[in-house]
Amino acid sequence: MSSSKSPLAGIRIADFTIHAAGPFCTHLLSQLGAECIKIESQTRPDAFRKPHAVYGRMAAATFDQVSANKLSVRLNLKQPEAVVLAKQLVGISNVTAESFRPGVMNRLGLGFDDLRQSKPDLVMLSLSSCGQSGPDSHFAGYAPLFGAWGGLGSMTGYSDGPPVEMRHVMDHSAGLHAAMAVMAALHQHRRTGQAQHVDLAAREVASAMIGDALVQASFGMTPERPGNGDLGKAPHGIYATGKPDRWLTLAIRNDTEWRRLQQLVGEDVCEERFATMPGRLQHRKDLDQLLSKWLACCDADATAELLQQAGICAHVSWTMQDIADDAHLRARRALVEVSAPDIPPRLAVGAPARFSRTDDVGIRRLTPALGQDEDYVFGELLGLSAAQRADLEVREVIL
Template sequence: MSEALLPLAGVRVADFTIHAAGPFSTHVLSQLGAECIKIESLSRPDAFRKPHAVYGRMTAATFDQVSANKLSVRLNLKKPEAVDLAKRIVALSDAAAESFRPGVMGRLGLDYKSLREVKSDLVMLSLSSSGQCGPDSHFAGYAPLFGAWGGLGWMSGYTDGPPVEMRHVMDHSAGYHAVVALMAALHQRRRSGEGQYIDLAARDVASAMIGDALLMASLGEDPVRPGNDDPRMAPHGVYATANTDRWLTIAVRNDREWRALVGVIGTPGAADDPRFASAGARLRNSCSLDQLITEWLQHLDAEATAQQLQATGVCAHPSWNMQEIADDPHLRQRGALTEVHDPSYPGRLAVGTPARFSRTRDVGIRRETPELGQDEDYVFGELLGIGARQRADLEQREVIM
């Protein structure tokens, strides 16, 4: 399958993003076929190229999850000549993306106003903690802050427990919102001929994911953390089994599934118990219902019980750990998990794209994780037309470094 047939083939992105949320957004674009030119430097490489002890990772494997497929060039943006080269890359691109704190791109001379001078129909994305404007726009932040400040952390966790810290789910959710916004702007440019600027705040993304709770609060109600409960289904939760640290997820949607579950449980009279006779009754008596299921499962195997419940039409599955995910033949066959390689590390797993296209089967990771500056022959040589002697001079003066 030719790369020319990929959905975003022909789209070029100047990628100034760093860390997780921003790089993940451009990573998704690259999986869909966009040519993403990652701009960094030896003095300020992307943080994910480095070991991340804070996440328990002593190698840079995280970089695979946000940068495979991308091209890499080195530009020391503290040097005016490097800024000029970055502008030349933008001039040949359809979009630019960055995820610095507000004001950084302006101080570098690479803000939207400056870049429009070299690319009048540019689509530019700025992804930050709290946006480019507003009283809190100066705050920096990482994924836990996005969820905490946006309210999603408060609504996550058990009702009788503290809020739960939201980590990569916030980075990736913000990244996906950025992808949708950027593609929408590119589509509009195709119709109108005009580019535009996208200001996306990860904190706003978190708030957008708790719309029902915000509506309740606006009506004077006090939303509480739901834990694993559902407002319409009961039982609906994650239950311990006889296996150590092995949990079974069960969700019952209607009376038919409830009767099927009771048939497997085998508790006399449970189907006719007035506490559980209807969906409303089960919701009102969910604590008693959870106790019934907990006692039933305490001596049972999670996998075998899940299969038994699935055979009766009840939604159930063990909560898988990471090794089970990595070994899953279903995900591997679909390409949701794929191997990536680079010269420094042996082949290892990375996350592919969840989408499958009937005409474009090469969507996903198609090339190895880039070494810093590995694509400069193409970008500086072929695209910008910089000769070897000039490049050597730029390197000697640490413009390219």
């Protein structure tokens, strides 16, 4: 799998996570070099192996980003012998990760306290909607619900409109935070040899995204939804350009940047009332109208280049096709081309950073077929013979 040039080479994860948030966490760690063993079963396959009609996907995914890099084994955890094998996998792993609703792992005999009996220095991640404790801990939910519960949904939206539902970025943000917390737990384990149970509630990650508004609320203030505006910057927003649905994002942080913009826009915006930030904030509607008039005939891409050359923060609102075509992201390997015998070349997201020394990071293999790595995991790592495995399959322990 990974080489000694990977930062997390030698780390092994027993991965019970499902859906998006938990799998994204372990996927990130696998991109950094961890060996990740995904444990599922034919009776309870993960979401990407099935149609996802509500998202408009009418068949199983051929490529699934968050399952890439992972090894796959089958265990029917309703069978006690499968639970024993799962515990053995936990025993040879540095991290155990799960994302079931609180209580499910306990019922399977795989809760933190159960596993700690056989592995006293267990490092375990439990990622869930609402966490392992608290009155709402039994609530089931998905990304839009995390945003609603956590306050991010109500703070996002047009000022005069309804709240906005968060999508997969909310799941994956939870997974990213989980990966960071797991790394901290690994450092702690290395230092102390002690067990740790990381409890991540995705709704609390949504709350972390409005940490400033929560400080205001605790101070008795009522934070308002700013839409595309910014309380401290003007002009600031998303503007139509000469081509339909081709938007330009723009942020002016100070008077120096404003004067640069003035030079490009011309005399239409050379009014004294716009000279200072307080003035621009006070007259932001008028300012936006003038800028909209200027940008209405502009080419968004050329204008973004022009503004950046002038030292002004600007960027086109990019579609995924724009991103796919971007030389910068490809040069950074944030965007990588992947392929397999049955998967034509396509783009995927690369490692979260570039490392100067341990630079062997990224995607090494694509979506695993269910149970494709059992020779290695059950055979080599757990030492099961072919006959033993065949018997376990007949008795639907491996299923």
